[in-house]
Amino acid sequence: MKYIDEFRDGRLAQHLGERIAAEVQPAHHYRLMEFCGGHTHAIARYGVIDLLPANVRMIHGPGCPVCVLPIGRVDMAIELALEHGVILCTYGDTLRVPASAEMSLMKAKARGGDIRMVYSAADALDLARRHPERQVVFFAIGFETTTPPTALVLRQAAREALPNFSVMCNHVLTPPAIRAILDGAAAEETAEIEGFVGPAHVSIVIGSDPYARFAREYRKPVVIAGFEPLDVLQAILMLVRQINEGRAEVENEFTRAVTPQGNPAAQAVMAEVFTLRDSFEWRGLGSVPRSALRIRDEYAHFDAEQRFHLGYRSVPDHKACECGAILRGVKEPRDCRIFGTVCTPENPVGSCMVSSEGSCAAYYSYGRFRDLPVVAA
């Protein structure tokens, strides 16, 4: 674990914090968005905020896979498990995302749904091989990070002509979401952001080039950063410098993993299996054109939405829930009426309270004491 500890060194962190404090212009308020939930989690878990000057504000972006999953898609998964009797496989956090009628996949499991948590898409494929008598559906969620593994199992299932395996695809794309935030800001629907801490794992797949237009057209600096807390601090320092100098460029802090072009093999298999959806509903951002993937017609046989004739029904969020505004960066968790009262990690009303990458859960689990008077140690 040596290689990880280096990126969590407290002394280096102090030093970086001091650098940032020395370089910020005191009268300027820096509004930076970390797009990814992985960054939100690192910021909360390691207490990164404590190292930043008061005029650098981090706004948590929508890059949390379970947070942006709309209720209607979870309802479809529950329908698959309870009405079609399939073995439904999905990644951990997804189990607790609130659906309609106070349901969730976890509760559907308690009602007899055969719902299994898997660590990889390949585990779902393996289940299908071992249970030829059952239909196995992989409920695929996530950004470009988790998309290539889903593409690979779809291709493998096709090669093996597995009759009992299919995928319900909910994969979404990062650049259209950033664009939606920037366009929304013009209409005052989203927060005004000065610069982005760019995705880590997503950028390993897509590369740093796709962010160039945000720097060019929107004049917003982007610094791609790894998920370790020192990465985040370094990226913040680089953003502060760009803003101070009036630059808007794509910079790469995460050079140990991210290249300009990304991973061509991963991109190729994604392109082979998936194509753009015309539109996809995001929790918080609403319908965003060309922002998600669907399974290509050549693989339609393995598309659970077609195999089980599933229809999508958009379901509005709980009336008091501010997840949408929080995902757009215009509100903070503490601005929500039900934060920490009705809505807690045990009983999440909105999806931002589900995953520790969600801003509400991260804030609730790691940062609640910030509203309280400091107690002597």
Added chain:
Amino acid sequence: MKKAYVRPLDIRRGQVDLGHGAGGKASAQLIEELFLPALDNPFLRAGDDAAVLPFGMPRALSSTTAEAPAGDLVTACDGHVVSPIFFPGGDLGCLAVHGTVNDVAMLGAWPLYLTASFILEEGFALADLQRIVQSMGHAAREAGVPVVAGDTKVVERGKGDGVFISTCGIGWRPAGLRIDGRQARVGDAILLSGPIGDHGVAVLSTRESLAFETTLESDTAALHTLVQAMLAVAADGIHVLRDPTRGGLATTLNEIARQSAVGMRIREAAIPVRPEVEAACELLGLDPLYVANEGKLIAICAADVADGVLAAMRAHPLGREAAHIGWVIEDAHRFVQMDTRFSGRRVVDWLSGEQLPRIC
């Protein structure tokens, strides 16, 4: 900060889910809102993992005024349902012994007897059953706590998961000792007997869907001799003992903070975690603070005896890597806070539901 509010259990429509068994907030809520109201008595209400019972002949039966022995009975029971049944460093059998022995020992008592009840599923291999029971016998002899009564039931195939074991333990505690979850006081030191997360990661490493190779073994062990060694140096200064099993160190500290109405401040850098555990947790998206242990204890003791107790722990084979991880502080919110290795600060909350890996 708004007032903490917990949405009540939905008894009419709700169902048991796995979160209710994970040892976190959902488990606590199930106990408080469903079990406690139905079975309420001062022993249960104490909220510890074992109960201290007044000891002596019931008055109705006693004809003489014989002097009562100076001490109390302590009893605990525990159900064991680990999957897989056999894991590196242990199995369901020794776990069933250690778990209950430890619950009794954590009130400062010396465990005396165990009973065991087996629920077996039709079709379960006798060879596996023998292996489990032999391991139980070995653990009981090693701990010096015999299994003195038992029961066996068999359920139809499909109505059980191989084998479930429930054990009940009885121990004796000398009079005058006050060790339980309500005794933590502001200014007390928080000690931990060794590295966390070994058991949980060892079990995970053999789960079918996850098998990864590790040399790591479960830390399952009976802790009563360690407790005695600690009591020998500071019987009065030790206020709370508890083994951080399900829900891990984080949840156990939160339980104690709530029971004692105090806050806690711990230092991440002081908490021992083996590199193998840290690596596995990193890979699986888990936090070692929430991973189960079966052979570790937390001791909360007066500051003036902390060094002595720590030295006694380190002198015992089960406490060699013991560490002083933090202090009990005043906090009306009963938060457990942690100074991170990164020089930041954060809340260490209860486990909510089961610990699920993140996706990104």
